[in-house]
Amino acid sequence: MSKPLFLLIKKNKRKTNFLIFWFIFLVTALGALIGFVIKLFTEGSWWDMATAAFLAMGISLIYAFVQFFYSRSLFFKPDSSVLVTEKSDPVLYHVVEDMAFVAGVPMPEIYIIDDSSLNAFATGRNPESAILGITKGLREKLNREELEGVVGHEVGHIKNYDIRLSSMAVALSVAFVGLGVFSFRLASVFFDSDSRRNSKDSYGAVFGLIFIAIGAIFLIIGVPLSKILTLALGREREFLADATSVELTGNPKGLSRALGKIELDENVSSVLAKSPAAALCIGEPKRKKSFFGSWRKLLFSSHPETESRVERLGVDYEEIKEEIYVKNEQNSPKPTNDVNVNSSDDVLSDFQRLLDDENNSSFDIFFD
């Protein structure tokens, strides 16, 4: 560990405050812009613009406030997640209990996500309000030691307040993209009303165009913003959480095998890939292979390569891979065709590593 824990916590809290400030500032500015346009076309007073700005500020404040204290609603949908109790799953419950005890954080709530892919994430504003999400696939395919490794990793994020920063970052960038989409919808409402009334001097079409422009602004700012955020959240944090996990369990092999299994598993994520929680996961949620998918991977990948993560723990990745393959073959005598291996993917990942390395250091200035 390069930095003492209390400094890390301080840094994470400060970055979260920055994030909230910039979010409110940007939304207010856009509100003012809308107000300005309205003023131009309706020949109203400057008060119209001020009202719009204040309205935008109020809405963004309320949104940030709600997300800060109740971010779980964004990440845990009741129809796809089930609360774990000591009775319903003693093994998992005990593993989490152990890890929380050694790390010295309160016992988090645990939810099983109804997703057959292998993944886990944590969210909350502080260790007291932390929630742990684990996919069904992960719970079923990992043994106790491996589970400990994954839970230790998540507890690492909880302990140093990574969860506060990352949950807020995701919530705010989701809002930005959401506002963009909302503006487009609004635009279509105006176009509709215009065609129905069929009057020459109505502003419907003009407002429609304005809202399309506003929507475009939100998306043009919002989409790269979420890319920057995921990059800023990525890499180093993951390495650090891995290190914390090993410190807690004293067992680098458990986590390494878990990471290997997450990487090599071929189940495509059904719930997490579509959820905002994707950016918080221990491994990149696997999506269906498609042209757009590989571009998305290139643009939004936030996680370091599994191999470099495992090697950093002082474990040989090739050995881990072999262990997992041997075990798989024992379980299913028929070896499955490896459809996932394709060469363009390797090129992509090389390119992406290059991107990541170059960006990682420079993106930090967005916060400091």
Next chain:
Amino acid sequence: MATLIIVVAIIAIAVIFAVVWFSIYNNLVEYKNELNSSESQIGVQLERRADLIPNLVNTVKGYAAHEKSTFEEITKFRSLVADKKAPLEDRLLANDEMSKRLASVNVSVEAYPDLKASQNFLNLQEELTNTENKIAYARQNYNKIAKIYNTKIQTFPNSIVAGSKFIKADFLEVPASKAEVPNVKFD
């Protein structure tokens, strides 16, 4: 007048000295209490584990009659683990020995599918693994706190306040590796 100043100065120095002394002392007491509580956490888990053993022995006895001597040993170690008056080191040692015997019993009952399917047995297994892990982690936690405590009482000026009232804590020996801890599990 001069004597008054000297008297006041001496009293002030004495008060400052006393305040510093007692605040260090209180701080050390806090650490000591923390150390004691982490020690008692181990004790709690050892008791929980000892309470599980008779139940387990009753459940598997019928399946491993040939392991009679092992069961006797387990019972013997169990009574030491449960003995609150015995030193913690001895109880932990007894627990390690007991775990080894339990592992060998588990190997010999592995051939009974009806036992392995019994919910009661599975619950017992999980509780055994759980207490075993909790003991290991409580031990690790104790050692961590003992290290902080030792540094605290050995560094200046705490060392003067500590004197002979605060004794250096011994580390609890952790088994060579966690892998060596018999894994009481079936899969």
